[in-house]
Amino acid sequence: MVSNSLLVRANNLTCSTQECISTAQSILKDIDLNVDPCSDFYQYTCGSWIKKATIAEDRSSTDVMRNILEGPYENAYKNLLTTDKGFHTEDLANIDKENFQTMQDYYNICLNTSYIDSVGPTPIYLDVAQLENILFPVTDDQTLVSLDHRPLISQTLAMLEAHGVSTLATLFVDADDKHPDMNAILFDQVSLGLPSKEYYEDLTVLEKYRVGLNDILFKVLGEYSTPDDAPIRASESKKAGFQPWDKQKIETAVTRYIGFETKLASIALKKQVFFYNIEDMQDPVKSYNPTKLSDFQTQNPSIDWIGVLETLIPNGGTGIHSPETIIVRTPEYFEKLNTVLTNATLLTLQEYFVIQYVISRVYSLDNASRTANRKMNGEISSGTSVEQPRWRICVGYTSLSFANSLGRYYTLKKFGSETERTRAETFLKTIHDAWLNRIPHITWLDEQTRAKAIEKVNLINHKVGYSVISPDLRNPSSIQEYNAGLSVNKTSFYETEVTSSVWYSNKMWKKVGQPIDKDEWLMSPQTVNAYYTPNSNEIVIPAGILQSPFYNIAYPEYLNYGGIGMVIGHELTHAFDSSGRKYDGKGNLADWWTNATSAQFEEKTKCFIDQYAKFNVTGPDNKAIHVNGKLTLGENLADNGGLSASFLAYKKLQETKPDPVLQGLEQLSPDALFFVNFGRVWCRKQREKVALQMIYTDEHSPSTARVNGVVQNSPYFAETFKCPAGSPMNPVKKCDMWGLCVKAVLAYLRVFT
Known part of the structure; x- marks a missing residue:
């Protein structure tokens, strides 16, 4: 020793x-x-x-961020840990105030639960109606998926991806492992509703999942209402062209949904949550499978993958289109996905897309919907259904949506x-x-x-x-440029979250074919x-x-x-x-x-x-x-x-x-x-x-x-x-x-x- x-x-x-x-x-x-x-x-x-x-x-740290968000702009520069040396303050005060106000507007609409609860889940009605009636209309419950339905499936999948909702697969833009200076498109397996594929092997968990999904869908899409929101549910469903789901429809849809998702889980590899590391394929060499997009399309014909990518990649006059090559992290999954799809009915897929969308947005809806979601997660994975104080929840959402704006003030304070x-x-x-x-x-x-x-x-x-570069948090102009187009609907938290999701998705897909921004x-x-x-x-x-x-x-x-x-x-x-x-x-x-x-x-x-x-x-x-x-x-x-x-x-x-x-x-x-x-x-x-x-x-x-x-x-x-x-x-x-x-x-x- x-x-x-x-x-x-x-x-x-x-x-x-x-x-x-x-x-x-x-x-x-x-x-x-x-x-x-x-x-x-x-x-x-x-x-x-x-x-x-x-x-x-x-x-x-959360308390510090709350104090920033709930105070006036001037308080953001009081009681700093040290000085603001190197930070633009007085010379760019007007832009700084604009950034602060947009961030604070977001926080305030998140806090406005009185309005959020008064409209019930109705903000989601129009989107669900578009899924059911326009993007993915279904007339019966017997028709099996075939190649004739490829445009229907592909357009719906693309729309959901553009809104930040992954369904049958996970598509994203990241560095090419063998050309790390350039962005590439990566295809990965499905993101499951339960935490991991092991949960689908536990019948007790699946029963809790079934009960929880029934409750959520009844509160969001069903005939549930309170005396306060019953009138607006009726008027908004009519205005959106949305027909509320009755209990029988919900129960049947949930049964089909869990059965379909269980099949997806069975063909998925065991995965980790962070950065898509896969236990079954921890070797990055094995998960690096560059494939010609045309070949991938031929091998996986059930979905128009080329069409999906062309929808997602914003052209905007840049001339950027689908690349010749994509990187497939889990080729085995996609091979088996074709079989799963061809054995599913169209109605199963429609319900799958709708339920995936609802689950992704339920956090932004009324208290009854959020409570049902918390209860299900508490029963299955979190162990509690107690809701955190709303201010704490909204601090977290603001820290995600306006990360750099809040980060500037947090940094100086903390x-x-x-x-x-x-x-x-x-x-x-x-x-x-x-x-x-x-x-x-x-x-x-x-x-x-x-x-x-x-x-x-x-x-x-x-x-x-x-x-200090992309963006430079010391410079309000740099933050404003980075956040360009990220807006807040001062009335609707739901609508703000939808537009925010689209903004972030669009920002990611703009990177296709572009050099990696190593300063970000x-x-x-x-x-x-x-x-x-x-x-x-x-x-x-x-x-x-x-x-x-x-x-x-x-x-x-x-x-x-x-x-x-x-x-x-x-x-x-x-x-x-x-x-x-x-x-x-x-x-x-x-x-x-x-x-x-x-x-x-x-x-x-x-x-x-x-x-x-x-x-x-x-x-x-x-x-x-x-x-x-x-x-x-x-x-x-x-x-x-x-x-x-x-x-x-x-x-x-x-x-x-x-x-x-x-x-x-x-x-x-x-x-x-x-x-x-x-x-x-x-x-x-x-x-x-x-x-x-x-x-x-x-x-x-x-x-x-x-x-x-x-x-x-x-x-x-x-x-x-x-x-x-x-x-x-x-x-x-x-x-x-x-x-x-x-x-x-x-x-x-x-x-x-």
């Missing part, structure tokens, strides 16, 4: 600032000192927090401006350097692969805090998250996660390195996880590993798959559900690699800048507090149904596994807490990919001395 003098550098300094005192008190409220950290480190760091916490997350962004970038660079400088000491890499790995790390780009962010600055993009070989650390407990400029550095340092290291490690390693430094999907080194990598992953598969969570009915070690492999590799990189970066800093201990926590060394803050940033409490859903759909391991799995593999943790060999947190067999042995740590640290 590394000597105690190296890893636990004691000093007599105690941090007595108010920030340190309050932070120490916060840590003491979270940790459970009665738990042995060598037995269960997650319980040690989070035990007291778990006992006292409610399911609701910390709301500080993060700072250019000085803080520069400071955070400097911090990030220390983790980056640690990742880079340990590569020469990774013994299983051969020289050829090592050289390419070093090249890739050197090319990783950083984006920190907030967007995929997350808003207020998002409490971070990401790595393999096609751009970049990491993005938004202002939203550069907050306590992850990061605070007043923290002792060991807390920052244990918190945001680990997150940064995690994102850097994604460049070398089971998927990211398949891309080179320029973002190309290319095999730059030698066969021998690649084989060693694959062999090492088996240890992580087996290790994490031993963790479990408690699902419904107290059933233990094991983590899917294969599904979570990439994130587990990133967690392990990220913490070790951050720890090494901290050790480098500690050599020249010893940190003080915290008052009341003097028994814990700076190294111990590094690990404590790592553990506490992942403290979570969730309902059993959510835990089950996450096991099936989330590529991240549950919090217990994220914390304990990493420390089990860390010799530095074992030394810091003096864990006996063979204890639960210090197993004899450790999984390692990008960590360093003790001898290598000593060599690594000499790089800086």
